[in-house]
Amino acid sequence: xxxGMDEVGESILDNPFWHAAVGPQxxxxxxxxxxxxxxxxxxxxxQRTDEAAFADLAELFAPGEDFLVFMREPLSPPxxxxxxxxxxxxxxxxxxxAPFPRVEAERLGESDLPEIRELVELTQPGPLLxxxxxxxxxxxxxxxxxxxxxxxxxxxxxxxxxxxxxxTHPAWRGRGLASALTGRLASDIADEGETPFLHVVxxxxxxxxxxxxxxxxxxxxxxxxxxxxxxx
Numbered sequence: 001x002x003x004g005m006d007e008v009g010e011s012i013l014d015n016p017f018w019h020a021a022v023g024p025q026x027x028x029x030x031x032x033x034x035x036x037x038x039x040x041x042x043x044x045x046x047q048r049t050d051e052a053a054f055a056d057l058a059e060l061f062a063p064g065e066d067f068l069v070f071m072r073e074p075l076s077p078p079x080x081x082x083x084x085x086x087x088x089x090x091x092x093x094x095x096x097x098a099p100f101p102r103v104e105a106e107r108l109g110e111s112d113l114p115e116i117r118e119l120v121e122l123t124q125p126g127p128l129l130x131x132x133x134x135x136x137x138x139x140x141x142x143x144x145x146x147x148x149x150x151x152x153x154x155x156x157x158x159x160x161x162x163x164x165x166x167x168t169h170p171a172w173r174g175r176g177l178a179s180a181l182t183g184r185l186a187s188d189i190a191d192e193g194e195t196p197f198l199h200v201v202x203x204x205x206x207x208x209x210x211x212x213x214x215x216x217x218x219x220x221x222x223x224x225x226x227x228x229x230x231x232x
Contacts, residue, residue: 151163
C-alpha cells in the first residue's frame with residue numbers, strides 16, 4: 001500500500017500516536033524517554049518496541065493496568081506484560097477529497113456525551129476514551145431530536161489529522177450520513193492545511209468502500225494491541 005507521500009510523511013504515519021503525543025497533542029500526554037501515556041488517545045504510545053521502551057512504559061502504568069497501543073506491527077511484549085488481543089487495521093489517507101453529500105450537522109460537546117456514549121455502545125466504532133472530545137471537532141446529525149450519526153477527530157501528528165468514531169444508528173444506515181460527516185471533517189482538515197487520514201478494521205469492506213469513494217486510499221496496515229502490565 002502507498003500513496004506517494006514523502007519519507008517524512010511516511011515515517012509519521014507509521015507511528016502516528018507517538019508523533020501526536022510528542023508533537024501537537026503533547027499537552028494530552030505525559031511520560032519521558034521512549035513511552036507516553038494519554039488516556040484521551042490510544043492509551044499509550046511507544047517510539048520503539050524494544051525492552052528499553054517497555055521499561056519507560058512501566059513507569060506510566062501500575063501492575064494490573066491495561067491499555068491500548070497502536071503500532072505498525074503487532075506487539076510481542078517482554079516478560080512482565082501480557083497481550084490481551086490484537087486487531088488489524090488498514091490506514092487510509094486522503095490526498096484529494098472527492099465530492100461528498102451535504103447534510104445538516106452540528107458540533108457536539110460535553111453536554112452530548114450521554115448520547116455519544118449510547119451511539120458508540122450500539123454501533124461499536126471503536127473505543128471512546130476519557131477526554132476524547134478534547135482531541136478535536138466532533139460532528140453529529142440528529143433526526144427527530146435524536147443523535148443518529150457522528151464522526152470526530154482523534155490523533156493529530158504533525159501535518160495530519162485522523163478522523164475516527166464514525167458511526168450511524170442501524171435504523172438510519174444507507175442514507176449517506178457517514179459519507180457526509182467524514183467528508184465534512186476531511187474538508188475542514190484540508191482547509192486548515194493538514195491531510196486527513198483514518199483507520200478501518202481489516203475486512204470491513206462496507207466502510208472501506210465509503211472512504212474510497214471520498215478519495216481515501218489505503219497506505220499501510222497498523223495493529224491495535226490491548227496490553228496489560230502483569231501483577232507484581
